[in-house]
Amino acid sequence: MNSYDPQTIEARWQRWWADTHLYRTPSLSSADASTFYCLDFFPYPSGDGLSVGHGRNYVPTDVISRYYRMRGRAVLHPMGWDAFGLPAENEAIKRGIHPRETTTRYAANYRRQMNLLGCSYDWEREINSSAPDFYRWTQWFFLLLYRRGLAYRAIGQQWWCPDCKTVLADEQIEAGACWRCHGPVHKRDLEQWYFRITAYADELLSSLETLDWPEHILAMQRNWIGRSEGIEFDMAVEEADGSEASFTVYTTRPDTIYGVTFAALAPEHPLVLRITTPDRRAEVSAYSAEAARRSELERLQAGRDGVFTGAYAVNPVNGVRVPVYVADYVLTSYGGGAIMAVPAHDGRDWDFAARHGIPAPVVIAPPDWDGKPLAEAYTGPGVMVNSGLWNGLPSEEAKGRIAEWMEAQGIAHPTVQYRMRDWLISRQRYWGAPIPILYCDACGIQPVPEEDLPVDLPHIEAWLPGEDGRSPLANVPEFVHAICPRCGGPARRETDTMDGFACSSWYFLRFVSPDYADGPFDPAQLAVWGPPDLYVGGAEHAVMHLLYARFWTKVMADAGLVPFREPFPVLRSQGVMHARDPETDEVCRMAKSAGNVVTPDSVAASYGADALRIHLLFVAPFDCNTVWEEEGIVGARRFLNRFWRLALEVAATERTPGSPADANLRGTVHRTIERVTADVEAFKFNTAVAGLMECLNEMATHSRVHGVTAGLVEAARVFVLLLAPFAPHVAEELWERLGEPYSVHRQPWPVWDESLAAEEAITLVVQVDGRLRDKLTVPAAIGEEEARQQALSCEGVRRQLEDEGRRVTRVVYVPGRLVNLVTQGPAA
């Protein structure tokens, strides 16, 4: 076999690697600085299988893992399945197959495809979050949170997805719709379990600074946590029956308080019906009912809507009475469901005031303000006007002074608000870890004792979500009936299951000791491998998964379970793979629903997995979005083909004389080692591949001109090593054909020699007045004086100076780069 046939060699080596356990994680018993834990986001195995887009995640981490193995590091590169939760269950529903069966089957397919791509996972450490020996520990962590007061049960207005038939956490609502099925959602009053993530809000925000993460993901987390500093104060209001009442408002803008012209309550606010005057009651009731019925999406689209209650509230700083409205743009969950409204200086208040004919007096003068009414809300800083004794102050200063003054008067106090809410974890679904809680009529809520874990998820046939909003487990008497661990009397088992994100909040710890039975992980092995050195995955989990896992890690750290407070010190996020719609030619995300999926199977069958890997790495920077264009991959295939033929030619040549040209080639090879090494470490895989291509071009030219010399033989050997992390199959095959011992993936990464890598001759650019006029090839070690002389006397410069009668007034010399002659003269 002499032509490059990827299908044959890829299958052959994949089998060989598995048989020889090439990627088995080294077993270490004590902490070792040379370990490298390289982790991918925990995928849920979908029935659609992998697309080439997934390769943008798994190929780079594979390159990194292979690279660090060659660098002598002990590498942990595991894979497992996020098999519990909504995505996996919805998938099973869609196919009409029990989720236990689908997750097993789909995980096997993912594993097959990952092997097809040549990924070097240690499958002996494979985990599955729906396995009892995994979810046992998810439940154990629930109890840990419960014991620490971080898991609690409460009634609240919850997002309900009628399609998924379950409640959802705030962050699982995207653009007013369910994150999984994209259907409309609405709020419902339900008693549910929560994790108190807000207890860690401050640390979750402040320790973002310590993370080596992409800026846009840090920004999303900051936004989501949404810390704001402001004041809370009460506004007195008269109730319909004449008694006194008040409601608390929160504002971040005390400087605008003299501009308040109305107050607004959320439709759900408890005071609404009590303060509404009799003549307005019918209208207000109708409006509140209407608002409650509408989904958030509809409410957002409806604009600034609301009705007057007939009541008036008092602005505590100046005693002014302002009308109180009910408005659906006021959120119950934020700032207590009541606001002071300042139309002149808030966009939403402005819109509302315009619809209802409410005045908008200016209290912060914009720069260059002419004293006339504004055309739109002004939210920037300015000078205080119409604000009593604060007039004339800059608003930025007045903000703090007014807050302090109000506090001193006893009418306000400073508060910090977060946008983030506690994490709702109850799911009225079958396919998840049962919440390990019992309800006893005598003893109340009782946690399941640790020794009784796991609370097994029973294998039932009627697992489809019910229409009644209860988990299917509620219909399984043997599951529900239990004994109270405290009094021994009858108890009822909690039938909701945990949000799937609970599993992914700790799974990265399980990989360090996947079979450990005495705890979620072996502390000694955690000490060996630590938190992942590198974590790679898509930006779609920038808020949910990463925030939850950070929260759990901090809880574990406080419980003394882990010696670190952040689970993922280094995070990288790959760009999204787009594809053209086969019909319309429009570009959108590659997805089964868009009908534009290209599978690694089909590409590997036509071009080989190695070519696919090279192409995915080469086509764009790692973190950029890309469009899949099939034609581009021929470049990757040609590249591998060209090296294949060159290596075979080298292998077939018996006598390989040295050549004077070898020194040049050696220089190229050593510069390539340096370049590829730096690029891989910097996640610049596209330029790393370009560097390999340039090196191969040099080698091919050398071969054509000088034949197979000793220098070329050495170059080919080094090139196979450099190629190994990128195209592992063809590198292994050629390594063998060059007569080297199995396996190329166990060889040390080549080292470059500075002196060999140094260029002997460089190109010195000669400019006149900053314009390129000539180029000189000079020794790299040239001195400044010599460089100046050569520049002044070169052809391109002479033309400029003599023809136009200029003279040189200044010479700028940048060693190794250029000489710029600055001139004065008649033409200038």
Add this chain to the structure above:
RNA sequence: GGGGAAGUGUCGGAAUGGGCAGACGAGCGUGACUUAGGAUCACGUGGGGCGACCCGUGCGGGUUCAAAUCCCGCCUUCCCCA
């Protein structure tokens, strides 16, 4: 509306502690070879000009000997949150 990222040939993209714009690849063109291949090899490929040269990194200014890169003001696209 707020926050983030980005605008470079026909296309994907190189080059930012300011210093040869367009590496590498795709596509296209010309030629070679032919056991016609999704093969290989050579040369060319930003625009204009016969040329010396001129113009050119979204647009308009600025700083500098020198700007894709730094500063100011705009425009456009994508992502996240409203």
